[in-house]
Amino acid sequence: TPSLSSEIGNRHDDVTIKEAGDGNLNFVYIVVATRASFIIQQALTYERCIGESLPMIIEGKYFEAVTSKEHGGLCHDYVPQLDHLDRTIGMQCSEPPHIILRKGLITAIEYRFLSEHMFEYMVNSLFYGSLLYRPTTEDKCAAAVNVFVQWLNVVGMWNSVGSIYKEWRLKTIEQTWDLFHQKLNKDESGKAYLPAIYNLIQEEYMKELFHDTLGFGVAKMIRRIGGVDHVEDFESIREGSIRADSEAKALELANSHLKEKQQFLAIGEVISPIMQVQS
Template identity: 25%
Template sequence: MTTSAEAGQGTPSGYRILNEADLRNHLAGTPAVAARLGGPAERWSITEVGDGNLNLVFIVKGSSGGLAVKQALPYVRLVGESWPLPLSRAHFEHLALTHQGRLAPGLVPAIVHHDHALALTAMELLEPHIIMRKGLVAGTIYPAFVDHITTFMARTLFFSSDLALSAAEKKEAIASFAGNHALCKITEDLIFTDPYRIAEQNRWTTPWLDAAAADIRADLDLHVAISRLKLKFLSSAETLIHGDLHTGSIMVTDAETKVIDPEFGFYGPMGFDVGAVLANLLMAYFASAGHEQSPGDRAAFESWVLSTVDQVWSEFARKFVALWRSEATGDAYPSSLFPGEAGAARLERERQVYVARLFQDAVGFAAAKIIRRILGLAHNIDFELIEDTRLRATCEARALRLARTLMVETASFTSIEAVTKAARELRHWQPGFD
């Protein structure tokens, strides 16, 4: 086992940032890769396509197949060398991806090659998949998404938790991801702190949202709520979470769903992943009004999105509880304490209490994920592609308003339908910008 400390924070010797020629040589020297690509290495097409914030991403195609090759840079790509970020994230991403591939086969890209020193991973090329967020902006409906994402979440969150692992296995697993704290720190700052205070990197759709941003920076009830969520993120080692499960980390076709980019993975609260999916669907819903060509032309899409929110939660909860019934090999809730029919019935009631608590966490984290995308550093194209800034701000203000309520009045939302109802009621709300 590579321990967290060995995985290290420094630059491994042998690391260099690869240009196209370097990459071609490296891949040509890796038989599994060369075989998969096919044909002579000098004929492979190599294109750097990274549009993410952190890494280099190359698409490599040969005569018989293609690969996506991701190399971590020792700094945040979006910002440059002034914001260093450890290469060890490639190690943790590889560890998480391997783990998820075992638990949720077919729902993450297959790994073809990993080079620790180069902080490089070559994966199956996902074609013709697109980033789900782009599809949602275009108003595309993904009929298989609910089933796939809920299987991914239920299985990865359940099988890495105390419900499935022995305490010893889980403690070792926690330790193996403990070194990924630089990536966690990004979340801690950009999601749980900066949007609620003056911070240089914050931005929002100005001038329309100036007042809303100021309100949120002055809203002490909200600050208490986000601080409780942050504490949960810091101290609740429930399971191995993806840690960045937004619709930009999901690639889709009509029939397939692949979760990518688990470099933020660590042992944290389950609700963070579930909340991320719910939040990004809710943002797609609110952004939809900004992408209409004519009033109401995306009504079917919007209806699908909200029904997807409902189903993501309900199907996730159903699958999670089903796994708990049949695969409870962990040290938590020992079956010997719930014998017979009466015991089984009591444990079943407790499972419902457990998922109700998890739902509360997911609602709170969903709210946090919405607020950070509107007032923090990293925005998303759902809103950003709405060119009319007043219209964009209107969409964003609706999402913000929902998020504030979800975070401060979490306990009043006792079902996912209450969340989607609140969203629907805000669909035509006009914020008073004037």
């Protein structure tokens, strides 16, 4: 587009472009030039990994951009800045890319402050963007996203990482949720409820949130294994028998947690069965 072309000085001789998508849905281009660099996501009118026989709408990219902008205003330290959006063609452009967290976890990188950073993002985007804090008129316009569920896709890498890293990864999940839970359990009534009413609903709200999060997370595990949109965690395991065994363990765990999610009262109870999964 003209606006993006102007960012790189309308010179194309020093521009390098690399397609870095996972092949499932969108095209993702990393654009690097002397004057500027950015990442472009281009939605398609069909499922990329299947073809035109499975149509898709490009409006999803617009709503993704709206959510990103909303969360960027609440937690700018952990959300890439959205520089450009073209709703008509389903294209968005954001600041230069960082390392994708999933790739770092696959290669067994330990991020020292990951639980604290995830907690800050969850609180700022979920709590301060929710009805618990915002007036009801604002909440109707607020976009929400569940980031915690990504942490539940951990079983697939059990055969390729060491026990110390497994323990760190699960401990990080537990710490992230505990910090989030502690923050929302504080006497901070926000604007939508009177303090007395807020205190009455707070405990039940957190219980429902925990069960909904767990249910959504394990349902996503099942979809990302049995559906079209697979994840690199499993796809990067080259040995077919090991990959199949890992997927089977993840599906068994997800199925069990989905059926019994109402029985869990704390994140430690969710983590314990995962710790018992043997490679």
